[in-house]
Amino acid sequence: MLKDKKTGFIGGGNMAEAIIKGLLAGGVAAADLTVAEPFPQRRDYLAERYGITTIADNVELCQASDTIIIAVKPQVSNAVFSTIENVVGVNKLVISIMAGVRTAAVEGALTQGARVVRVMPNTPALVLEGASALCRGANASDDDVVLTRHIFELIGTACVVDEKYMDAVTGLSGSGPAYVLTFIEALADAGVKQGLTRDTATALAAQTVLGSAKLLLETREHPAVLRGNVTSPGGTTIAGMYALEKEGFRGAVMDAVEAATARSIELGAK
Numbered sequence: 001m002l003k004d005k006k007t008g009f010i011g012g013g014n015m016a017e018a019i020i021k022g023l024l025a026g027g028v029a030a031a032d033l034t035v036a037e038p039f040p041q042r043r044d045y046l047a048e049r050y051g052i053t054t055i056a057d058n059v060e061l062c063q064a065s066d067t068i069i070i071a072v073k074p075q076v077s078n079a080v081f082s083t084i085e086n087v088v089g090v091n092k093l094v095i096s097i098m099a100g101v102r103t104a105a106v107e108g109a110l111t112q113g114a115r116v117v118r119v120m121p122n123t124p125a126l127v128l129e130g131a132s133a134l135c136r137g138a139n140a141s142d143d144d145v146v147l148t149r150h151i152f153e154l155i156g157t158a159c160v161v162d163e164k165y166m167d168a169v170t171g172l173s174g175s176g177p178a179y180v181l182t183f184i185e186a187l188a189d190a191g192v193k194q195g196l197t198r199d200t201a202t203a204l205a206a207q208t209v210l211g212s213a214k215l216l217l218e219t220r221e222h223p224a225v226l227r228g229n230v231t232s233p234g235g236t237t238i239a240g241m242y243a244l245e246k247e248g249f250r251g252a253v254m255d256a257v258e259a260a261t262a263r264s265i266e267l268g269a270k
């Protein structure tokens with residue numbers, strides 16, 4: 001699907017690197033990948049590590065690419081748009097992964113009729129275990145959506161949603177790795193408090209999260225059913241669960257997703 005197509009990245013940071021890794025692992029030739037990145041050290045790193053072409057100029061990048069992935073921070077989106085507005089024709093697909101930035105904002109900043117797909121990936125993409133959601137802009141074709149989904153399935157899972165859900169996706173899976181990692185850290189701290197070494201506690205905590213997620217995905221059971229399997233009457237788990245629920249664990253998680261969703265809406269309004 002990506003054969004003989006040139007894919008270019010504007011911004012060569014963490015997320016761009018994750019996608020590059022996935023594309024290379026999926027058989028895309030390094031010669032078909034180019035990154036435009038202002039920092040020379042970052043350009044050198046990406047070129048040396050992945051054998052791809054790196055340049056400093058966004059305009060040159062757009063001219064050389066069939067698919068352009070915008071992977072800069074939302075705060076610099078307008079600066080990027082102003083440099084590329086006249087070089088991205090309707091013959092190119094633009095994929096934006098910028099948090100909170102609406103497809104209409106990208107379309108409005110580029111040539112009329114610009115084909116835009118917006119994606120919210122997450123950092124586990126760096127180990128090809130990302131969770132991405134994508135939505136179609138006003139002018140993107142079915143093929144554009146299929147191609148975008150294909151790209152993000154190379155770095156994990158990808159689903160298509162209506163754009164009105166993208167802020168919630170950002171609050172849940174986009175920011176989610178931070179919540180989960182905090183949970184793992186807290187579990188490990190708890191183990192250390194009970195006398196385990198840091199290494200042992202962290203390894204047990206991380207594998208518990210990984211294994212539980214895998215169990216859920218593979219059995220497709222409701223989480224409550226699987227939780228029931230761990231929870232013996234009068235046993236240890238219910239004692240732990242009671243302590244968690246008393247502290248408002250679920251409410252805290254829901255508040256976190258709500259706050260991140262609200263922030264995504266705020267970023268999009270700028």
Ligand SMILES: NC(=O)C1=CN([C@@H]2O[C@H](COP(=O)(O)OP(=O)(O)OC[C@H]3O[C@@H](n4cnc5c(N)ncnc54)[C@H](O)[C@@H]3O)[C@@H](O)[C@H]2O)C=CC1
Pocket residue numbers: 010011012013014015016036037038039042058071072073074076079080097098099120121122123174
């Ligand atoms: N980090 C995360 O968990 C996720 C981030 N995102 C979105 O992905 C985008 C990129 O995020 P990261 O990779 O984490 O950021 P990053 O800061 O690692 O990468 C951004 C890169 O863009 C470069 N850059 C800055 N100005 C530029 C310009 N004018 N032209 C070209 N490149 C420029 C920077 O030097 C940097 O290397 C953001 O919009 C973020 O909202 C989306 C999902 C998850």
Ligand SMILES: O=C(O)[C@@H]1CCC=N1
Pocket residue numbers: 099170174175
């Ligand atoms: O914190 C952020 O703005 C980005 C978007 C999703 C995850 N990290």
